[in-house]
Amino acid sequence: MSLVDVRAAITQAHHEEWARVVATLTKRFGDLDVAEEAAAEAFATAVERWPADGPPPNPGAWLTTTATRKAIDRILRENKRDDKQKEARMLYDDNPPEPVGVIDDERLRLIFTCCHPALAMQARVALTLRMVGGLTVPEIARAFLVQETTMGQRITRAKAKIKAARIPYRVPSAEDLPARVSGVLAVLFLVFNEGYLATGPDTDPLRHDLTAEAIRLARLILALMPDDGEVAGLLALMLLTEARRTARISASGELVALDEQDRGSWDAELVAEGHRLVRERLAAAAAGVAPDRYQILAAINAVHTSARDMRDTDWSQIVALYDQLVRLDRSPIIVLNRAIAVAELDGPEVALAAVDRLDDTLAGDHAHHATRAALLRRLGRSHESRAAYDRAIELAGNTAETAYLTRRRDQLVSRPRIPVERVRCTSWPVGHAAWSAAWVMMISMSPIRAPNP
Amino acid sequence: MRSSDGSGSVGSRSGGLDTATVIDNRGEEAVVTDGPFLESKEYLVGFWIIEAPDLDVALKLAAEGSKACNRKIEVRPFL
Secondary structure (H helix, E strand, C coil): CCHHHHHHHHHHHHHHHHHHHHHHHHHHHCCHHHHHHHHHHHHHHHHHHHHHHCCCCCHHHHHHHHHHHHHHHHHHHHHHHCHHHHHHCCCCCCCCCCCCCCCCCHHHHHHHHHCCCCCCHHHHHHHHHHHHCCCCHHHHHHHCCCCHHHHHHHHHHHHHHHHHCCCCCCCCCCCCHHHHHHHHHHHHHHHHHHHHCCCCCCCCCCCHHHHHHHHHHHHHHHHHCCCCHHHHHHHHHHHHHHCCCHHHECCCCCECCHHHCCHHHCCHHHHHHHHHHHHHHHHHHHCCCCCCHHHHHHHHHHHHHHCCCCCCCCHHHHHHHHHHHHHHCCCHHHHHHHHHHHHHHHCHHHHHHHHHCCHHHHCCCHHHHHHHHHHHHHCCCHHHHHHHHHHHHHHCCCHHHHHHHHHHHHHCCCCCCCCHHHHHHHCCCCCHHHHCCCCCCCCCCCCCCCCCC | CECCCCCCEHHHHECCHHHCEEEECCCCCCEEEECCCCCCCCCCCCCCCCCCCCHHHHHHHHHHHHHHHCCCEEECCEC
């Protein structure tokens, strides 16, 4: 086997087996730290040995056995030092997990523990990417633009809290499950969103590494909980969004809005997979299972990915879906997005009224100002539109978005503001009639001289 | 104040700030957040010592307590 093949085998094993190895060892040794370190050592051993010996026939079993040996070595070593240390590091589990669906998997325990609500959101994200996703600490630090030491401490503190506060290592009871699943999905959605539109100016505007990782984890969770509609909904939402990825950025690194995207370059395979999931959820909804937010968001995206262009888009369907979403969650961001769909259905004036009502809550949000700017442009209120673009550019962090907003602002037809006295003395042509006569009056912006007496 | 076995004060026997979890069940849904009370204006008006096998069970009891006395509750392990 060539070296390239061996490397591919190790990468594949890392993707497929990392979470399982960590989860199995956590269950056996009752300690996330031991499990994480032993898993990392087992993969390091694979990198050393597989090129010479060839990958084993069952990589998962090989890695689990190797990691278990490493963990036992470490515990024996530390036992000699201090027996109490071992006692202190038991995690408190041991109620048998309630069965969830057909597959019960150690990895589910790991996911629910990493996404426990008693941990800070940042800690949940970091811990999930490390323990379930198998990303290294430097990789996670780079993804969220923090120092490696900071990220390392964040993960260490999270593990320490799990141990000290006795966060249980188990799948939550059936009664708590819906709330806890939505907590897990929130973590994945956050990872995906950071990749979908990175917040910082110092990074690539779209982060394929993060969107791909979020999709991989969502697929894993769907395989573990195939009956959960929201997991399927979130995966569909991610797939339909990811399908548009290459169309969303121009060659010059500028964000391409939906109406200007080359729909032929959307990834047909991802669209098909997303549509299949959405259809399954629609069938479930027809059978009386009320869809929650991710399923509705996925359905909205499916309407877009089914349309040939903006005009072909079923906007009344989209507004109806947003209405459904607003009933579940009245967050101003959802109301804002609904208004954008309303603009296509009922015109920009109706939409602008809705957007202006959000002024108080979304004053610091660039999307709010960008939406106002676009609506004002369509209403021909260039001056106000420009001011709104200025504010949006000021607040946006993403480079592709800033580039897009700047271009749109600079395209605004600027009718120079002429001081009143100047207009009087030059008799500015009013209306289109004057313009159609094939001459244009160039008005200089230079200071006005006093009219001749 | 002494703990039940008289071996130390309650303050010295609760876990550190890093182990705290806050539960607020005054509204429609119980909201769990990490960390101790942030606002210094929030005074401690009393405490319970409970037995529970793990944090999930403790948080469930704390949620009931929060609802019953209409207060936020901070949960820390009793060492």
